[in-house]
Amino acid sequence: MKEIDDVQEQKISEWMQTMAEQTAPPRDLPTPGLLLFKARLIEKRIAAARAIRSLVWMRTAALAVFFLASLWLVSSGRSPLAPLFRDTLSSLMSVAVLFIFGAIAATAICLGFALILRRTNDR
């Protein structure tokens, strides 16, 4: 195995130093103030996204609880509102196919838009 002697070691060191000295930013770098501003902006965006995410979860949970409670009220028949719920549910069931179709169509449209936006951003 070929060893590195002291002369070569010295030359490599000088060569690297010369290159480093001649590698400087061609223009002014961003100021620390700008980076601090950007970092705070990112923090705010992350916090907002986190808050929205938790709101969406809460809304979904509330809807689920409402739906289950409604089912219970209708099935048990204990509530004075039971006939009203039963009527409403039966009305909804009659147009359930339309609701399902609408939900699928809305999801497909949203996904399509998301895909287009992503492709545009990638470009």
Place this chain on the structure above:
Amino acid sequence: MEDSIFEKIYRETSRPLWAYVSRMSGSATSADDILQETYLSFLRSPFKGDEVKDARPYLYKIATNLIYKRFHKTRHEIQPEIEMSQLPGPTSELFGQSVEMTEIFARLNERERSLLWLAYVDGYEHNEIAAIMNINSISVRVLLFRTKRKLAALLES
């Protein structure tokens, strides 16, 4: 982190870090982006120190990871020659003949370039280089030896 501490760290580390990133990525434009990303990650990191000497290797580690991630994400090896023309192209008479430093440096792979730069330009010890590059310190010694031998051969040829 207090603004004044960050400003102090930034002023003392940004230019040498830019030089490192630009030589590793081979592009002045990428160096600008990676430098900003590095400091933004640093500001969001749990780093609590207030000394430049503590922050410096941490910043180099973030930058090195970003460089590798940026280029390996697209499954491309770093190709420094592509935009190296944007960087200063110094020549050297150290080996008795004019040598285009940039071209020679570009013939090394990104790990070899990192090793040489961290060891010779920034003067890091083997254990510090190991921490920055996520490898063990014994490997650093072996890899650095091989890289020096490769560079010496390149310079002599």
